[in-house]
Structures are given as C-alpha cells and as structure tokens.
Amino acid sequence: MAVLEVRHLCKRFGENQVISDISFEVNKGEVLVIIGPSGSGKSTLLRCINRLEKVDGGTISVCGDEMITGYETDKKGIQRPVYASPEVLRKIRLNVGMVFQNFNLFPHFSVLKNITDAPVCVLKQDIQSANEKAMALLEKMGLKEKAQAYPCELSGGQQQRVSIARALALNPQILFFDEPTSALDPELTGEILKVIKELAKEKMTMVIVTHEMAFARDVADRVIFMDGGVIVEQGTPAEIFSNTQNERTKAFLKRFSESDL
Amino acid sequence: MTNGFAVKAEPFVLAFWKGCVCVDFEYLLKLLLILLEGMGTSLKVFALTLIFSIPLGMIVAVGKMSRHVIINFPIRVYISIMRGTPLILQLIFIYFGPYYIFNVTYDRFTAAIIAFSINYAAYFAEIFRGGMQSMPLGQYEAAQVLGYTKSQTFFRIILPQVVKRVIPASANEVITLIKDTALAQTIGVIELFSLAQKQSSFIFSVMPLFVAGVFYYILNLVVSGAFSFIEKKLNYYR
Ligand SMILES: Nc1ncnc2c1ncn2[C@@H]1O[C@H](COP(=O)(O)OP(=O)(O)OP(=O)(O)O)[C@@H](O)[C@H]1O
Ligand SMILES: [Mg+2]
Numbered sequence: 001m002a003v004l005e006v007r008h009l010c011k012r013f014g015e016n017q018v019i020s021d022i023s024f025e026v027n028k029g030e031v032l033v034i035i036g037p038s039g040s041g042k043s044t045l046l047r048c049i050n051r052l053e054k055v056d057g058g059t060i061s062v063c064g065d066e067m068i069t070g071y072e073t074d075k076k077g078i079q080r081p082v083y084a085s086p087e088v089l090r091k092i093r094l095n096v097g098m099v100f101q102n103f104n105l106f107p108h109f110s111v112l113k114n115i116t117d118a119p120v121c122v123l124k125q126d127i128q129s130a131n132e133k134a135m136a137l138l139e140k141m142g143l144k145e146k147a148q149a150y151p152c153e154l155s156g157g158q159q160q161r162v163s164i165a166r167a168l169a170l171n172p173q174i175l176f177f178d179e180p181t182s183a184l185d186p187e188l189t190g191e192i193l194k195v196i197k198e199l200a201k202e203k204m205t206m207v208i209v210t211h212e213m214a215f216a217r218d219v220a221d222r223v224i225f226m227d228g229g230v231i232v233e234q235g236t237p238a239e240i241f242s243n244t245q246n247e248r249t250k251a252f253l254k255r256f257s258e259s260d261l
Numbered sequence: 262m263t264n265g266f267a268v269k270a271e272p273f274v275l276a277f278w279k280g281c282v283c284v285d286f287e288y289l290l291k292l293l294l295i296l297l298e299g300m301g302t303s304l305k306v307f308a309l310t311l312i313f314s315i316p317l318g319m320i321v322a323v324g325k326m327s328r329h330v331i332i333n334f335p336i337r338v339y340i341s342i343m344r345g346t347p348l349i350l351q352l353i354f355i356y357f358g359p360y361y362i363f364n365v366t367y368d369r370f371t372a373a374i375i376a377f378s379i380n381y382a383a384y385f386a387e388i389f390r391g392g393m394q395s396m397p398l399g400q401y402e403a404a405q406v407l408g409y410t411k412s413q414t415f416f417r418i419i420l421p422q423v424v425k426r427v428i429p430a431s432a433n434e435v436i437t438l439i440k441d442t443a444l445a446q447t448i449g450v451i452e453l454f455s456l457a458q459k460q461s462s463f464i465f466s467v468m469p470l471f472v473a474g475v476f477y478y479i480l481n482l483v484v485s486g487a488f489s490f491i492e493k494k495l496n497y498y499r
Contacts, residue, residue, distance in 0.1 A: 104403035118407040152499040
C-alpha cells in the first residue's frame with residue numbers, strides 16, 4: 001500500500017513556477033531519495049506535503065487520507081485548494097514526521113522535554129510513558145546520558161539526532177528529511193547517516209532530500225532526480241547513478257567526484 | 262588656583278553640610294516620614310503604570326504586526342507620537358486637555374497613571390514586537406509539524422523564548438520609569454520628588470533632595486537586582 005501518494009502537484013511563488021505537475025508515490029517500508037540541483041524545488045515539495053506551504057494544484061494522500069478535497073475558484077479567478085477537515089488534517093499531520101536541515105529544536109526545553117512535549121501535549125500521552133519512550137529513543141540515538149542537557153550544550157550532530165528522536169516519538173508513518181546533514185561539519189555527517197541507515201533497516205518509510213550522493217546510493221530503494229520543478233528521472237540507485245541515459249542527470253552527477261559514488 | 266567647579270561646589274557642599282548638622286533629630290524623623298509617604302505615592306504610580314502598560318504594550322505590539330492597514334496604521338501613528346513628544350507634555354495634555362476642551366476636571370493621580378501607561382505601552386510594544394519578530398521561523402514550523410495547535414505553539418514554544426529576549430530591554434524601561442515618576446508633579450501629584458523639593462526650600466538645604474535621591478537609588482538597586490536575578494534564572498539556555 002502506498003503511504004504517500006502525490007498526484008499532479010503544482011506550486012508557484014508569484015510568477016515563479018517552482019513545482020510543475022509532479023506525481024510519485026512512496027510505499028510502506030520504502031526509502032525514497034530526492035536529489036537535484038539547488039533551487040530545483042526539493043524543499044518546496046516536502047513543505048507542500050507538510051502543509052508548510054499551500055499548493056496550487058494536484059492532490060496529496062497520506063495513508064489513504066486525502067489532504068485536498070477539491071479546488072475552488074476565488075473572486076480573482078485563481079484556483080485555490082480546499083483542504084480536508086481539521087480532523088483529517090490532524091491525522092495526516094501526525095502520520096508525517098519531519099527532520100529539518102537546522103534541527104529547530106526548542107532551546108528552552110531539555111533534550112528529554114523536546115522529545116516528550118509533543119506526545120504529552122498533542123497526543124495526550126501520560127508523562128510516564130512519554131518519558132519511557134523518549135529514553136528508549138535516546139538510547140537508540142546513543143544520547144541517553146544527554147537527556148537532561150539543553151540543546152545549546154550539544155554538538156550539531158547530537159542536536160540532529162535529538163530532532164530525529166523528537167519526530168519518531170509521535171510514531172509517524174512516514175518520515176521526511178530535508179538535507180539533514182547540510183548544517184553539520186563534515187566529520188559529524190557520518191553519525192546522522194548511520195542513524196538513518198539504521199531506520200531504513202527497520203523498514204521505516206522515509207523520503208530523504210540530500211546532496212550526499214554516496215549515502216543516497218547506499219540507502220535508497222528508489223531515487224528521484226528533480227530539476228526545474230519536474231521529475232527528470234526516477235529509478236533504482238543503480239539505474240540513476242551508474243546507468244543513466246539522461247543527459248541532465250548525467251550533467252548533474254558529473255559535479256560529484258567519482259569517489260563520491 | 263580655583264576653577265569654576267570649585268567656586269560653585271564650595272557653597273553647595275557647605276550648605277549641604279550645614280543642612281545635615283543644623284537639623285535636629287526630631288525634624289530628621291519627620292522628614293523621613295514625609296519622604297517615605299511621597300515614596301509610597303511614587304511607588305503607586307510606578308506599579309500601576311507597569312500593571313497597565315505591559316499588557317497594553319502586548320496588545321499594541323500584536324496590533325502593529327497586523328497585516329490590516331486599518332489596524333496597524335493608527336497604531337503606528339500612536340507609537341510615533343508617544344515616542345516623538347516629551348512625556349511631560351503628554352502628562353499636561355492628558356490632565357488639562359479635557360478641561361480646556363470639555364471643561365471637565367478629574368483626578369490628577371488618575372491622569373498621571375493614564376499618561377504614563379499609554380506612554381510606556383508604546384515603548385514596551387516596540388520591545389515586544391522586536392522580541393516576537395526576532396524569533397526564527399523554524400520554531401513555528403517545527404511546532405506546526407509536530408502537531409501543536411496555534412495557541413499551544415504561542416504559549417509553550419514562542420512566548421517563553423520571547424520573554425527571555427525582551428527582559429534586558431524591558432529592564433531599561435522599568436528603571437527609566439522609576440525616575441520618570443518624578444514628572445507626575447507637573448500636574449500636581451504629590452510624590453517623592455516634589456515633597457523633597459518643598460522640604461529643601463523649607464530648611465534652606467539640599468539635604469532632603471539628597472535623601473530623595475538615595476530613595477530613588479535604592480529602589481533602582483532593588484529593581485535592577487530583580488532583573489539580574491530573572492536574567493540569570495533564564496540563562497540555563499541560549
Ligand atoms: N517562500 C518563498 N518565496 C518565494 N520563493 C521561494 C520561496 N521558497 C522557495 N522559493 C523559490 O522556489 C525555488 C525552489 O526552492 P527550494 O528551496 O524548494 O529548492 P531546493 O531544491 O530545496 O534547493 P536547495 O538544494 O538549495 O535546498 C527557488 O527558486 C526559490 O527561490
Ligand atoms: Mg532545500
């Protein structure tokens with residue numbers, strides 16, 4: 001079953017068409033990696049599915065729930081999406097987890113509270129079980145002893161692992177990563193990539209935007225190459241990284257040294 | 262060689278000294294009681310102004326951030342007038358304005374509270390707005406993605422961080438307010454400074470003014486101490 005289905009998605013900022021008619025799906029347990037040059041619309045795509053941006057066309061469904069029920073034309077003759085009821089949107093929201101490039105941890109909460117606050121506040125879990133779950137997640141991330149620390153006391157890599165734990169604490173059906181290692185020093189990217197590979201092994205459904213080509217090739221079940229707001233090519237890592245016939249894909253991959261692949 | 266300062270300072274120091282030694286203990290006690298009572302009035306102006314101007318400042322800040330011109334334009338004008346004209350003039354205007362326009366008089370103390378409150382609300386509003394707008398967008402987005410409602414986001418995530426950000430600038434305003442309460446005498450509110458002045462001319466000495474100065478200073482020490490304490494408390498994160 002498809003966890004995520006995107007059909008004919010369109011998004012523009014003013015006159016700038018950032019996403020034009022993109023369709024794809026992600027199946028349960030699948031790891032989809034999205035690559036593409038800067039400005040190709042990768043972040044915007046994730047943000048549309050997360051409702052951090054409003055879409056201009058197309059449909060999105062998460063675990064069978066339709067996010068957009070239809071379109072209506074407003075007074076100025078512009079097509080506007082009609083989003084589903086708050087209950088459905090809330091359900092979708094909780095099914096989709098998000099890990100940001102610059103972590104966005106809550107600086108005034110301890111590491112533990114960063115992870116437990118949403119389960120307690122949003123899911124109404126009792127504090128006891130939320131704490132237990134959080135400690136288990138921290139243990140998995142190798143950060144058990146940092147539970148009482150504040151984000152400012154952690155390295156970038158540790159902060160990013162906390163933010164992954166925070167997203168996982170809500171038991172999402174699918175987890176998005178938008179360049180999870182781009183804000184980190186090169187020597188810290190490894191620890192994050194390891195955690196993501198671990199999640200892939202556990203069959204967590206994930207969509208990962210990254211510029212780490214070697215990692216993409218390693219972790220992906222399927223790769224989408226985006227450029228100029230469209231999907232140029234998609235396929236298995238072998239098809240994209242080794243045997244592509246597409247000139248644009250070739251040109252893009254050339255920028256990464258052979259040793260990267 | 263005597264310079265200009267020494268020439269002026271000499272009689273001042275002399276007069277001050279005379280003021281201290283010539284008054285008897287009984288008068289000193291009376292003076293302290295009078296000044297303490299004046300300080301009570303000053304404190305009342307101070308506290309009431311804070312109680313009204315801080316919430317009002319929050320509302321004004323939200324209004325100024327509004328996208329609707331009908332809301333944000335009048336608020337811009339209001340803030341610009343409050344910050345662009347002397348507080349002493351605003352005090353006089355608020356107390357005597359109604360008298361000249363509608364021929365009505367009202368309580369001086371009330372007028373002082375109104376004038377101080379709307380003046381300080383404008384300053385607080387700008388501080389609060391700055392604090393709100395300095396919050397990174399990522400905090401809102403993280404909260405949204407985690408499923409927090411708008412009000413949970415504001416009260417749990419945004420507000421506590423804004424409080425930390427606005428504390429230093431607010432401390433400046435509060436300390437300025439203590440000293441500004443002396444302006445209430447321009448519309449006839451009998452507070453610490455005016456009483457000290459009266460006593461000074463009464464005994465031909467600056468000693469009562471000096472005592473008033475000590476009172477203001479102690480009050481400021483307490484207030485700035487309280488703010489450092491709060492700042493330190495909030496220093497557990499960056
Ligand atoms: N809020 C916005 N307002 C206007 N234009 C935007 C906005 N966000 C993104 N854009 C534009 O949309 C286009 C795609 O941006 P996006 O951030 O999705 O690219 P990206 O593929 O994630 O790039 P990168 O690899 O650099 O992160 C860019 O041309 C960008 O300028
Ligand atoms: Mg991006």
